[in-house]
Structures are given as C-alpha cells and as structure tokens.
Amino acid sequence: MVFNWFRRQHNESQEQAQDKSASPTQVEPQTESPVSESGEVSSQEQVADDYLAWAKAAYKNIQAKQRPQTTTTPSETESPTQAEAEPQLVTEAVAPSSESQAIPIQTETPQTESDAEVAVEAAEQALEELETAVAAESAIPEIVAAEVEKVTSIAENVPDLSVTAETAENREGVAQEAVPFWARDDRQARLQRLMETAIQEPEPEVRPVSATTEPAAIAEFADVVFDDGFLWSAEVLAAQGRRPEDVSIEEITWLKKLRQGLDKTRRNLINQLKAIVGQGPLNQDAVMEIEALLLQADVGVEATDYIIKALQSKLREQALPPEQAISYLKKILRDMLEQPFVESYKRTFAPEKDTFNIWVMTGVNGAGKTTTIGKIAHLAVKSGYKCLIAAADTFRAAAVEQVKIWGQRSGVEAIANPGENTDPAAVVFDAIAAAKARGSELLIVDTAGRLQNKKNLMDELSKIRRIIDKKAPDAKVEALLVLDATLGQNGLRQAQVFSEAVKLSGVVLTKLDGTAKGGIALAVVQQLGLPIRFIGAGEGIEDLRPFSSYEFVEALLSG
Numbered sequence: 001m002v003f004n005w006f007r008r009q010h011n012e013s014q015e016q017a018q019d020k021s022a023s024p025t026q027v028e029p030q031t032e033s034p035v036s037e038s039g040e041v042s043s044q045e046q047v048a049d050d051y052l053a054w055a056k057a058a059y060k061n062i063q064a065k066q067r068p069q070t071t072t073t074p075s076e077t078e079s080p081t082q083a084e085a086e087p088q089l090v091t092e093a094v095a096p097s098s099e100s101q102a103i104p105i106q107t108e109t110p111q112t113e114s115d116a117e118v119a120v121e122a123a124e125q126a127l128e129e130l131e132t133a134v135a136a137e138s139a140i141p142e143i144v145a146a147e148v149e150k151v152t153s154i155a156e157n158v159p160d161l162s163v164t165a166e167t168a169e170n171r172e173g174v175a176q177e178a179v180p181f182w183a184r185d186d187r188q189a190r191l192q193r194l195m196e197t198a199i200q201e202p203e204p205e206v207r208p209v210s211a212t213t214e215p216a217a218i219a220e221f222a223d224v225v226f227d228d229g230f231l232w233s234a235e236v237l238a239a240q241g242r243r244p245e246d247v248s249i250e251e252i253t254w255l256k257k258l259r260q261g262l263d264k265t266r267r268n269l270i271n272q273l274k275a276i277v278g279q280g281p282l283n284q285d286a287v288m289e290i291e292a293l294l295l296q297a298d299v300g301v302e303a304t305d306y307i308i309k310a311l312q313s314k315l316r317e318q319a320l321p322p323e324q325a326i327s328y329l330k331k332i333l334r335d336m337l338e339q340p341f342v343e344s345y346k347r348t349f350a351p352e353k354d355t356f357n358i359w360v361m362t363g364v365n366g367a368g369k370t371t372t373i374g375k376i377a378h379l380a381v382k383s384g385y386k387c388l389i390a391a392a393d394t395f396r397a398a399a400v401e402q403v404k405i406w407g408q409r410s411g412v413e414a415i416a417n418p419g420e421n422t423d424p425a426a427v428v429f430d431a432i433a434a435a436k437a438r439g440s441e442l443l444i445v446d447t448a449g450r451l452q453n454k455k456n457l458m459d460e461l462s463k464i465r466r467i468i469d470k471k472a473p474d475a476k477v478e479a480l481l482v483l484d485a486t487l488g489q490n491g492l493r494q495a496q497v498f499s500e501a502v503k504l505s506g507v508v509l510t511k512l513d514g515t516a517k518g519g520i521a522l523a524v525v526q527q528l529g530l531p532i533r534f535i536g537a538g539e540g541i542e543d544l545r546p547f548s549s550y551e552f553v554e555a556l557l558s559g
C-alpha cells in the first residue's frame with residue numbers, strides 16, 4: 001500500500017478522500033485535548049502524557065518499520081558472497097534517509113551499506129566475467145588477466161567487501177576446470193593475489209539487535225529521551241488526528257526541518273507577542289508593537305491589519321492569558337491561510353490517479369523552480385505516479401541540463417529538445433506525446449521565467465497552454481508559481497505579474513529555511529488570494545512537502 005505524499009494518506013483510501021471536502025492536512029486540530037478520546041478537557045499534564053505516549057508509539061512503529069531491513073539473516077538461497085556480506089554490513093538500525101539524526105535515539109548511519117552492496121555486485125559481476133572469459137574456448141591470456149585484475153582492484157578498493165577465501169576458492173574451483181592450461185599458472189598467481197588482498201575482514205560477526213528494538217523493550221521505552229523536535233513533531237501530527245502507526249520518519253524529519261527553518265521568524269515573533277497579547281485588551285502601544293513584529297516577518301500591511309483587528313475584537317470580549325491569546329492568534333492565521341479554499345480553490349492538490357495531469361511550473365529564475373520540479377517528481381514517484389518532466393525552459397541551455405539532473409535524481413525522465421533556443425511549445429508537444437505513449441499520470445512542465453517583458457511571458461505561457469489544450473484536451477491542467485520566500489514583499493510583486501499572465505492554481509513557497517520572512521505566506525494568501533500548495537525548506541530532494549496551514553502556523557508560533 002503506497003503512501004500518497006500529496007494527500008498524506010495511503011493510496012487505498014484516495015477515492016474516499018476525493019469525496020471529502022477536507023484533506024487530512026486540513027483536519028481541524030483538537031486544541032484542548034488532542035489525544036484524549038473521552039471528550040473531557042484534560043489537564044495540561046494529562047495532555048503532555050498523551051502526547052508522550054503517542055510519540056513513544058510512533059517511535060516504536062518507526063523502529064519496527066526499519067527492523068525488517070536491519071536484522072536480515074542470510075537465506076539459504078543467497079550466494080555465499082551475499083550471505084557473508086550482509087550481516088556484517090546491515091545489522092544496525094537503518095534510517096531510511098540521510099537524515100537519520102531525526103530519530104531521537106541515534107543509530108549508526110549505514111553509509112557503507114549501499115557502497116558495499118554496489119561493490120559486492122561489482123565483484124560478483126567481475127568474477128562472473130572472469131569465469132566466462134576463462135570458460136570460453138577462444139579466451140586469450142590477456143583477457144583473463146584483465147578480468148582478474150578487475151576483480152583484484154575492486155577488492156582492494158573496498159576494504160569492507162566480504163569476498164572471502166571460500167568465495168574465491170569456490171569460484172576458483174569452478175573456474176580452474178575451465179581454464180585452458182596455458183592460462184593456468186598466470187591466473188593462479190593472480191587469483192592468489194586476489195585472495196590475499198580481498199580477505200580483509202575476519203568472519204563476519206552478527207551483532208545482536210539492540211535491546212531497544214526488541215518487542216518487549218519497545219513496549220516500555222521507559223528511559224528513552226526524545227528530543228524536542230521529535231516531541232513537537234509528534235504533537236503536531238497527533239493533533240491532526242494522525243495515528244502513530246501511520247507516521248513515518250520522513251514526516252517527523254520534515255516537520256523538524258520546517259520548524260527549524262522558521263526558527264528565525266518564530267524567535268522574532270513569539271516571545272514578544274506573548275508578552276504583548278497577555279496583557280489584556282490591546283492598547284495603542286500594543287497594537288503598534290504587534291504591527292511592527294508582523295511587518296518585520298513580512299506578513300504585509302493588509303494581512304497585519306486583518307490580524308490585529310481580529311485579535312483586538314477577541315481581546316475586547318474576553319481577557320485571555322498569554323497561551324490562550326496565542327492559541328487564538330494561531331486560529332486567526334490558520335483561517336487566513338485557509339481562506340482561498342472557502343471560495344475559489346479545491347483543498348486537495350494531488351495528481352488524480354489514472355488521469356493525465358499536467359502541472360505547469362512558473363516563476364522567475366533563481367526562485368527554486370528546477371529544484372521544486374525535482375522534488376515534486378520525487379514525491380510523485382514515491383507516491384506511485386508515473387511521471388515525466390518537460391524541459392521547456394529553453395531560454396537557458398543550462399536550465400535544460402539542470403532539470404535533467406533533477407529528473408535523474410528522482411528517477412524521472414526529462415523530455416528535452418536538442419538545440420539552443422528551441423520553441424518551448426514544441427518541447428511541450430513532444431513531452432505530451434511521450435507521456436501519452438508511456439501512460440504517464442503526471443507531466444511537470446518547466447517554463448522560462450523571464451519577467452523583463454510581461455508580454456513575452458504571457459505569450460510564451462499562453463502558447464504552452466494552447467498546445468496543451470490541443471494535444472491533451474482531457475488533461476487536468478494546473479499552473480503553479482514558485483516563489484522565493486526570502487524575497488519577502490518583493491516576491492509579491494513578481495507573483496502579481498505571473499498571476500496576470502496565467503491562471504494560477506497556487507504557489508510553491510521555497511527557501512523557508514533560514515529566512516526571517518516566513519510571514520510572506522500570509523501576505524501571498526491575503527493579498528493575492530492564492531493558496532499555498534507546497535513549501536520548500538532546504539535544498540535536498542526530501543525538502544518539499546504539501547502545505548498544511550496547521551503545521552505551518554504551529555511551526556511559526558509554537559514557543
């Protein structure tokens with residue numbers, strides 16, 4: 001059952017999800033007692049205990065999901081080389097991505113695992129080639145020698161490689177019979193050298209699975225200390241009604257990253273806001289202070305006015321302690337971010353399964369368009385979609401190369417037109433034909449982001465649209481604007497131009513990591529009326545996720 005990263009649920013329930021008006025990311029959070037099912041308002045300690053229990057359960061499940069990869073014992077059907085190599089290389093808990101530090105209890109990152117697997121495969125292949133060479137009637141000494149050399153050099157270069165004496169002897173035994181007499185002495189000497197150099201490791205020691213991954217120990221977790229980021233992420237997921245058994249380490253890692261990314265914006269906002277809103281109805285000074293804070297975070301004038309009015313009217317009605325005032329502020333922000341869904345836009349933004357979806361990506365150069373295309377392609381592949389990229393930013397030759405590289409990273413082919421300054425619409429034409437021929441479900445179209453001339457931009461985008469309408473009239477077409485969050489209010493002006501040139505389905509906000517201008521998300525929604533569809537918080541392939549107003553606001557305002 002594939003997890004759909006766009007819908008944040010397993011694909012099995014996609015059909016039902018389409019009927020629902022709210023996606024899981026928009027589930028109204030249970031602000032009082034997120035985990036308790038009794039309906040009673042729990043005490044804060046009880047709530048904290050519930051979250052902790054949830055975090056432990058999630059941790060247990062994450063560990064359990066990783067365990068099958070980590071405790072593999074060699075099966076009888078495996079070749080001696082595999083059987084000997086695996087226990088040695090893969091006995092520690094394995095983190096699914098390079099971000100293994102996201103797991104609160106540190107485990108060894110198995111960096112050597114894939115290297116070694118590749119090396120074992122290479123050695124196997126080289127030995128096979130050697131056997132083939134020596135078995136061939138026509139084999140000549142030079143070929144045999146070259147093959148032996150190859151095996152030897154692989155073994156020399158990979159100290160962990162468990163090509164053991166037995167393996168080499170077995171191979172040799174098989175090969176010896178087939179070796180013509182004239183090759184034997186030379187080969188014998190070289191194989192001897194191979195064995196001497198390849199046997200680097202003693203008998204592989206199968207280390208016991210650590211106590212914390214044993215079922216009994218998992219159940220307890222009494223002395224597990226979760227880091228703050230893990231607990232916060234668990235709390236955010238639990239509050240949205242997620243179940244511990246459905247949560248993956250990638251989701252936790254992403255939330256930690258988002259929170260970390262918004263750290264600068266949050267630190268500038270939260271303490272001062274708490275101090276101000278905790279003093280009862282807002283006087284003129286308090287209003288000005290909040291205004292300054294929000295404007296500094298690039299929330300924008302209109303959005304700031306709206307927030308202050310909403311906050312003020314609530315605080316006039318009722319004096320709230322700081323925590324509750326912040327909770328109310330969070331609700332105001334969430335409602336603002338959700339506003340586009342109330343009137344104009346569908347909440348869920350995911351490629352429809354078994355349908356031809358075309359997503360046209362727009363944005364100025366440098367906004368992170370190429371990177372975003374690669375990340376979305378990666379999400380699509382992970383979610384089980386057949387995906388293709390159209391490299392239609394033909395304005396810059398480097399853009400085509402970049403998008404191809406990102407395509408390779410995500411395992412998605414990029415259709416490009418050789419030659420400089422080719423017609424982007426022609427690339428789209430070819431890409432649609434290729435996508436149809438291959439039964440692709442999602443075609444992501446890169447476009448040039450020339451802003452210097454609005455007319456050019458409009459012409460180019462409308463030409464692409466015309467081709468799409470003609471070649472794929474039944475396709476479900478969306479257009480996304482990629483916007484660099486670090487540009488703050490300047491980015492809004494760009495967004496304005498693009499939204500006049502093409503009907504946008506939403507915005508991808510990139511580079512939220514490390515900016516103090518995270519409030520720009522609110523300005524985009526408030527001033528342009530566009531929903532945020534994805535957010536990027538890093539340069540890595542995993543550093544982009546569908547936008548969730550709840551998660552964003554929590555990351556922005558949780559103390």
Ligand SMILES: Nc1nc2c(ncn2[C@@H]2O[C@H](COP(=O)(O)OP(=O)(O)OP(=O)(O)O)[C@@H](O)[C@H]2O)c(=O)[nH]1
Nearest residue numbers: 364365366367368369370371510511536537538539
């Ligand atoms: N920190 C950070 N950097 C990002 C993010 N997204 C993209 N970048 C970086 O921004 C730079 C520009 O990204 P590109 O994807 O090449 O931008 P583009 O819009 O395609 O621009 P051109 O390649 O000039 O057409 C690269 O160095 C990316 O690594 C993000 O979410 N966080």
